[in-house]
Amino acid sequence: GQQLNQSPQSMFIQEGEDVSMNCTSSSIFNTWLWYKQDPGEGPVLLIALYKAGELTSNGRLTAQFGITRKDSFLNISASIPSDVGIYFCAGQGNNRKLIWGLGTSLAVNP
Amino acid sequence: DTGVSQNPRHKITKRGQNVTFRCDPISEHNRLYWYRQTLGQGPEFLTYFQNEAQLEKSRLLSDRFSAERPKGSFSTLEIQRTEQGDSAMYLCASSLARTSGFIQETQYFGPGTRLLVL
Numbered sequence: 001g002q003q004l005n006q007s008p009q010s011m012f013i014q015e016g017e018d019v020s021m022n023c024t025s026s027s028i029f030n031t032w033l034w035y036k037q038d039p040g041e042g043p044v045l046l047i048a049l050y051k052a053g054e055l056t057s058n059g060r061l062t063a064q065f066g067i068t069r070k071d072s073f074l075n076i077s078a079s080i081p082s083d084v085g086i087y088f089c090a091g092q093g094n095n096r097k098l099i100w101g102l103g104t105s106l107a108v109n110p
Numbered sequence: 111d112t113g114v115s116q117n118p119r120h121k122i123t124k125r126g127q128n129v130t131f132r133c134d135p136i137s138e139h140n141r142l143y144w145y146r147q148t149l150g151q152g153p154e155f156l157t158y159f160q161n162e163a164q165l166e167k168s169r170l171l172s173d174r175f176s177a178e179r180p181k182g183s184f185s186t187l188e189i190q191r192t193e194q195g196d197s198a199m200y201l202c203a204s205s206l207a208r209t210s211g212f213i214q215e216t217q218y219f220g221p222g223t224r225l226l227v228l
Contacts, residue, residue, distance in 0.1 A: 003152070033216065042114075042201050042219035043153070088152050096207070098217060100152030 006089050006101025013079055014109050021104040022073040023089035029099075031092040032065050032072040036085045037103070043088060047074070079108050112136075114220035116202050122226045123192055130188045131223045135204030142185050143217060144177055145201040146170065153201050153219075159185060160207070192227045199224050 004023045013019060023032070031050055035043035047058050049065035049072060056063055062075045072091075076083055089101040115134045123129050135142050141160055145153035156175070157167045161182040171177075174192075179185040189196055203217040 031215065035219070040199075040222075040224065042116075042203075042222045045216065045218060048216045090152070092215065096158075096215060097155055098153075102150070102152055 004089055004091060004099055004101040006104060008104055009102070010105040010107070012107045012109065015079060015081060017079055019076040019079055019083070019106060020073060021087060021089075022071060023091070023101045024071040025091055025099070026070070027091070027093055027099070028069040029091035029093050030069075032063070033090045033092070033098070034061075034063050034072070034074045035088045035090065037088060038085045046087075076106075079106075081108050081110050084108050114202055114204050114218055116200075116220040116223050118223055119221060120224050120226075122228065124228050125194060126191055128188065128190045129192055129225065130186055131200055131202075131225075132184060132186050133202030133204075133220060134184045135202070136206075136218060137183075139204035139206050139218075140182075141205045141207045141215070141217075142179055143203040143205070144185070144187050145203065147199040147201055147222070156187075189225075192225075194227045197225055197227045 004025050006023045034046045037043045047063040052069045053067050054065040060077045086103040086105050088103045090098040117132045143158040144156040147153045155168050156171050157177050159179040162179050174190045177187045199222045201222045203219045205215045205217045207215045
């Protein structure tokens with residue numbers, strides 16, 4: 001099925017560093033969602049974006065809905081060990097289906 | 111609000127057996143989705159319900175798979191004559207779908223049911 005281009009595929013960083021990941025699509029979306037998934041668990045919603053250009057923060061997380069409606073980024077500032085996990089972007093178009101990226105695996109060295 | 115719950119969390123079965131999973135969505139959410147996820151991949155859409163009506167099924171959903179949401183609340187996903195390739199995490203998500211000029215909907219996921227077919 002259709003997938004988003006999510007990068008980077010994996011990151012290994014030092015505690016305290018900032019992290020940035022992004023997703024791009026060939027299709028226009030109405031909604032961009034960012035989820036975090038821990039092993040053996042379901043995805044947990046981090047940030048939801050509904051308008052082009054929207055910039056939203058949730059604690060140390062900041063995400064933006066690209067102005068072209070075809071991309072989004074997620075930034076994590078001052079990373080901590082519990083940020084470890086897989087981060088997924090998902091876009092939703094008019095047909096309501098969520099299209100997913102392949103995830104960014106984040107490892108944080110304390 | 112207790113979030114989306116799924117039962118069981120883990121299921122080990124022998125090939126050929128039938129299995130049934132249950133999902134309880136967030137109360138008052140009118141949409142319920144089933145996904146399948148394998149290692150290294152994002153969730154793959156299987157089917158979704160608006161209230162009790164099953165509105166769409168993916169081509170991934172073979173004849174051995176059936177889902178119901180009889181009263182528009184909880185949902186069950188049954189897999190008949192399981193195969194080793196059915197081994198995966200089965201995720202349920204729910205949402206409150208409304209339109210306000212454009213479609214706006216956020217899906218919240220349960221913890222998943224991990225199926226292993228031996």
